[in-house]
Amino acid sequence: MHLFRRARIPLACLPPPLNQATGAANGALEPWRECDVLVDGARISAVSDSGDGAVAKFEGRTTDLGGLLVFPGLLEVHTHLDKCHTWDRAPGVHSDFWESLHILYADSARWSEEDVYRRAEFALRTTWAHGTVALRSHLDTSARVGAGSHAAVDRLRAEWRGRVEIQTVSLFKFTEFCGGEDGRILQLSAQHKATALGGFPQPNPDLARQLDYIMAGARELGIGLDLHVDESGLPHAECLRATAEAVLRNQFPHPVACGHNCSLSVQAPERARETIALVKEAGIGIISLPLTNLHLQGRARGPKAPGAAFGHPLTPQWRGLTLIHECIDAGVTVACGGDNVRDAFIGWGDFDLVEVYIESVRLAHLDTRLAFSPAVVTTGPAAIMGLPGYGMIAPGSPADMIVFSARKLYSLLARPSTPRRLIHGEEFREALLPDYDEQERWPSA
Numbered sequence: 001m002h003l004f005r006r007a008r009i010p011l012a013c014l015p016p017p018l019n020q021a022t023g024a025a026n027g028a029l030e031p032w033r034e035c036d037v038l039v040d041g042a043r044i045s046a047v048s049d050s051g052d053g054a055v056a057k058f059e060g061r062t063t064d065l066g067g068l069l070v071f072p073g074l075l076e077v078h079t080h081l082d083k084c085h086t087w088d089r090a091p092g093v094h095s096d097f098w099e100s101l102h103i104l105y106a107d108s109a110r111w112s113e114e115d116v117y118r119r120a121e122f123a124l125r126t127t128w129a130h131g132t133v134a135l136r137s138h139l140d141t142s143a144r145v146g147a148g149s150h151a152a153v154d155r156l157r158a159e160w161r162g163r164v165e166i167q168t169v170s171l172f173k174f175t176e177f178c179g180g181e182d183g184r185i186l187q188l189s190a191q192h193k194a195t196a197l198g199g200f201p202q203p204n205p206d207l208a209r210q211l212d213y214i215m216a217g218a219r220e221l222g223i224g225l226d227l228h229v230d231e232s233g234l235p236h237a238e239c240l241r242a243t244a245e246a247v248l249r250n251q252f253p254h255p256v257a258c259g260h261n262c263s264l265s266v267q268a269p270e271r272a273r274e275t276i277a278l279v280k281e282a283g284i285g286i287i288s289l290p291l292t293n294l295h296l297q298g299r300a301r302g303p304k305a306p307g308a309a310f311g312h313p314l315t316p317q318w319r320g321l322t323l324i325h326e327c328i329d330a331g332v333t334v335a336c337g338g339d340n341v342r343d344a345f346i347g348w349g350d351f352d353l354v355e356v357y358i359e360s361v362r363l364a365h366l367d368t369r370l371a372f373s374p375a376v377v378t379t380g381p382a383a384i385m386g387l388p389g390y391g392m393i394a395p396g397s398p399a400d401m402i403v404f405s406a407r408k409l410y411s412l413l414a415r416p417s418t419p420r421r422l423i424h425g426e427e428f429r430e431a432l433l434p435d436y437d438e439q440e441r442w443p444s445a
Helices: 099-111 111-132 146-160 175-189 207-221 238-252 263-264 269-282 290-296 324-329 353-363 373-377 377-383 409-414 436-439
Strands: 004-011 031-040 044-050 063-071 074-080 131-139 166-170 224-229 256-260 285-288 334-336 400-404 420-424 426-429
Touching: 031 063, 044 175, 044 324, 063 353, 074 111, 074 224, 074 334, 074 353, 074 377, 099 324, 111 131, 111 334, 131 377, 146 175, 166 175, 207 224, 207 238, 207 334, 224 238, 238 256, 238 269, 256 324, 263 269, 263 373, 269 409, 285 377, 290 334, 290 353, 334 353, 334 373, 334 377, 353 409, 373 377, 409 426
Parallel strands: 004 063, 074 131, 131 166, 224 256, 256 285, 285 334
Antiparallel strands: 004 031, 031 044, 063 400, 400 420, 420 426
């Protein structure tokens, strides 16, 4: 056993009654509580106020953290391991959504099982070094690449068990699933133990029937849905609303999450409130992807010159955040994820959820609900991913923690480069980031 004393833990990551405000004069700006954390093997066995209760009498191995800020291991709720780290060979230099989609489709001719494994393994070493302990990846499940991608991530799931919990979502076009490929997709999903069926619904007259059909397939496998929804600035894009209505209509019994939901923020306020109410009633989890969506959405171009593919760039007037605050106020489970990393959609990112958290606070104005804010990369993703105990520092939770070289939350928010140490079980562990030079030695084909 190992007692870690004087850890300043965000209230959002503590169990009751420790998650209540301390009444300190600066409590609104510094919503944490200083605690002692007792670790027994791979799990946390006790948490109490520092110097209080039975934990304080522990006489075994002890480390005094000196009032440093401590987060639980973080959870990446939405990413793409099969697409990551393809930027160097297939960049999307204009960052136009549809152009990027076509670039990645062309590159997918190279996505053998070994190619996906190599890129995804680099990603997992990176995410582990940053302090992430659970990850959900969407995997293209088309006939062209699906089998190899699922097999590669299957291998990684086994290799990383006990460090990073890996979930997969079978990503497909609705027209493929409903156009005769459902048997192949369901078989592949069952074979590789996918957590959910995915896909990206588009507004069309047949959408309700498509959703009913896909929910029937998911029900057959006993798994949930995790959809890419309304990733645009089009007010008429209401696939989120259609999904909530389908969940209620079908009495769908498994978890449902919807990522992106950008168009919700450009719809009439009353219509958006009605949709959010349906989402709450249907029990759908909402995932925002601030970094990628702010990069992709709201891009504007001037007139095209003769023969040019794109006009000259203009300053964006709208960005792709969904209605995060309104969903929180309605009692909807909300999480933030990193989405794409170094592929044609966005040329940067590093599987670092501390970056996602800090930028989410800044971009979505989560400083106005600072006590809640850590939930978007901790308890929110844990609820959506069905991982009880994760994202918390509580009895029974995994003993994975991030110790920052900062004593205040606002210090961390001000300096994203704040050094961190990682705890895994009863020990500190190394946090070695893989070098990007390693990728220069990968086969080019």
